[in-house]
Amino acid sequence: MTKTDRELGLFRQITRRDFIHGAGLTALGLMLPSGCGRDSSRRPGTESGAGAGGGVGYPPTRTGMRGSHPGSFETAHALARQGMRFDDPIDLAENYDAVIVGAGISGLTAAYEYRKEFGPKSRVLILDNHDDFGGHAKRNEFHHSGDLRLSWGGTMNLEYLSFSDTVLEFLAELGIDVDALSKELDFHYGDDKPAIWFDAETYGGDVLVSGFSMYSRNLDVLEKIDLFPVSESARAALKKFYASDADLLQGMGGPEIEHLLHRTSYTEFLSRNAGLPDEAVELFMKATDGYWGVQPHSLSSTEAMNAWLPGSHLLGDAARRVAGNIESEAVAMFPDGNASIARLLVRSLIPSIAPNAEASNIATASFDYSQLDRALARVRVRLESTVVHVKNENGHVAVTYVKSGENLRVQAKHCVLACSHSIIPHLCPEVPEEQKAAQRNQVKHPMLVTNVLLRNGKGFDQLGVSGAYCPGRMHAKVLLIQGVDTAGYQQGSDPENPVPVMFWGMVAPPRRDVPIHEQLREARQVMLEMSFEDFEREVRTVLDGMLGPTGFDAAEDILAITVNRWPHGYSYGYLDLWDSPWETGQAPHEIARRSVGNIAIANSDAAASASTQAAIEEAIRAVGELT
Template sequence: MSLTPRDLGMDVPISRRDFFDGIAVGCVAATAAPYAAAPARAAQEPSGPSALRTPFTVLGDTGEALSVPHALRDGRFWEHAGTPVPTGEHYGLVVVGAGRSGLEAAAEWSRRRPRDRVLVLDNHPEGGAGREPLRRGVAFDAVMCDRESFGADTLVTLSGPGWIDWLPIDGQARKDLRTLYDDPPDWLPGLSREAKEERLAGLTYSAFLREVCGAHPDAERFCRTMSAPEWGYDTRAFGAIDAWGTGYPGFDGLGLDRSRPSRYNSATVRAEWHGAARETPAPQDAPVRWSSPVVSVRDGARTATVGYFDGHRVRTVEAGAVILACPSAAVPYLVPDLPEERRRALSRAVRVPLLRAEVRLSDPEAWRRLGVRRVRWTGAYWCAAEFAPPDRVRLLATPCRSELGPDAGSAAGRRELFRTPYEVFEHTVRDQLARLLGPAGFDPGRGIAAITVHRWGHAIPPEYRRPWHEFHPDGPSPADAARGRFGRIAIAGSDAGDGAAVLAVEELTR
């Protein structure tokens, strides 16, 4: 039975916080009005002078928090920004973006030219760039077969050999899942290993289950959110070749070589295959100027000029070189005189949105009584929930419309994410925690002390992968056309591909 907003505690005074891309925005106090896990109400983006006022402090409107990049995109920023004010600062290198690629570029530059001053500019407040709420590579110990997928909520723990028997799905779907997990045949007899890999490269994992394995729709539906917590979209957009590469069920009978990745695997899967995950560097001598969105980069006769908005006006610094380690889609608005071919290539880099919430429980004992730590949901709004002792729960939602593919789906999901009011997120958080923890005695009205929501419209860098990008792996790719040097400017964000930061430094220091 569904609980009312009052039953869920929507009217209870608690700490409520809402962030857009790391930027705090105001939360209107929740009331007991009916939310009905609501249709999104559009947040209007402001225009005119109000769109520029202090957009990087705590604000009362989500549109204001995003006003600078949106105003640049829409051609409104310079109408109201005023004349840029030179700071008189000169740097050997200015890096735009304090993510992994930006800090890697700053560290590499300082190693090669230790006497140069380096400045990193970033639009987030300090520490605002963290994006992953759940740990990669950590298995779920339970699945909530939820009412959105199967008509009723059934929590199934994944320990022991008989867990498939407890799934609330069609009997044939249980048989199909046992085959996929325990004894999959060679679904592609007569094909060589190379031909099998090529066949998998042309399918999503959902299509593999339906079209190759002939799995019952309930079996595909049970597996659908397997990829969402780590990749930002479900198996309708996740490639079968990467599903094989990361150990999803159904592939063991194909006889493929598990000692190496396939040439069709994505770069992330190939890197993780060899344990090549990299840590973000921390250059000691490169100051990061937070809350400083860059609005212009111009290459001049002797130096480049970088303009950034400090919350009140545009200020400029001079640089011997500039590395753009920001999302590729933003680059044409910062460097409007880029050649058209590079502008088109940059626009093809579509990032994946993410939504995460952290809930502080005033009653954590209910989760301990539940006896599990990490739960995947098969179809509800939040696709994953993880208990973080002593009293926190982290939830993840993936706004990407996976049925449209990773690129079009991310764009559509991002628009919906921007339109959705905070109250919808709180309602769905409370509802799903009540459904999960209610049998263990949890009261959503009294058991929650605080909810913090982080909306990341451009969270996960784009990655070329099959079956969506036919040019992968042989190329050329849009990143090949987008990255590289343009006068004193080089493009080297994570959108530009692995190793782009070091490549940019090499090009600029020749």
């Protein structure tokens, strides 16, 4: 029977007593500015709880709606969607060598490189619309009874085996030893103790099938499919699919094989080539949500199999070309994801923010946000500041931004736009029309990372599960966050202790047969229209259904919820089914990133690649274009 919101614990107040017990914080070396306790002592995640009074506060502890949080996007939407003008700015008479738009990894790298290129005395201002730096590299911090729990609100992995020497050298300059980080890592995205969870709303009853992963072909556990609450024929077809060793490509010519691998959607491959009925195909529909932000019907069979979806075992010799490259699976990771890189960059740009921080302790180092924007500092990071106009003017660049409802103007010799490319045509009218069209082509994939702090990990422990794929729910995956005890952070694995759980995925677009860019825009709009309570109800329902049989009480055992919604998430990389190859230099991202006077253009969009490597490399390139 469906539980009421009250039974699930929505709208509950969490008492201050339940939360921060200051002594533990000191022990952890954390310096929480006033206001943080207030943040966390409210409901397990509230938008109003996100403030720290009128002061700078300490944003990583804010719960509730994060990522694209209220207050961060309205100005940009007024500019881009309603064509609002921001005339007559107040001239602050602040002159910089460089103004950087965007405090994500790319913007922070641009500031770092700028000072290398133009000298450490350069004066740099970094502007960002969010209340924290890092962009997608977002730190989520929870505190309970003196314990610190970290999770990542966006950018997580360092897929370092594919990093260029430039990026590896850059990370080494920050003191990051990716090999060491990787060796310390014991987090497997739920693959070590996998499960699939069928929910009552979709499948008529809550069913957890542990020890089975939809992603891997493990013939030893095929009988687990018998437990799936789907029709007998769907179960039989699934078992046959995983067990088969047929070579579907036998007898096919080169063009036919090419078509099957790159021009056939994964869902079409499953139904037409692998013979799965619709009901079985449907089970895979959310399997690429968190990894791609696009569902398998819009991905080629190769792209989906590269994301570890099964099927390559039916492709004979071509299997090696498509199956997820085992080598590239290796990752390094900080406990707060690549937010640690953002923190190391900010620490390098503004040493007083965290005098004792270094790569070896960055996960728990104290950060004093009041140092971010100090009048005499050479580098200033100004948050909650949305840039609305950028213009080359008499050999300088004039930058207008909106902060607290005021239109403000600063000036610099150079500007680096390290923001999403889709906003650039609106804030920089002098960009040539062809370039604006290329920038508009960059429609990012909406992504969702919801972190929930549980009172303890006993439920997961009892079930013997570290992660579950949920084919019927909004968040495709639920993952226990454990095993990232690096960079000064020690969470351990005692199931009696509080543990973060990550809900990972996207808000799927309405099921309509429309081009990919429209799908992404529709999904983004659906995501933006959802309230915090919608997400809260979702995670409570899932945890209640999945862990309820172990004695878990959703009303009592959920301590905090942080929703990181990213309507502008992954940079759009070209997709087999939707894009054709371009002549060198003519791909939209290559046109989009051309410098305009003293304005250079960075961001991972500039490489059409949703990766930290791209964010760093494009910043280095952009700064190199400034003269």
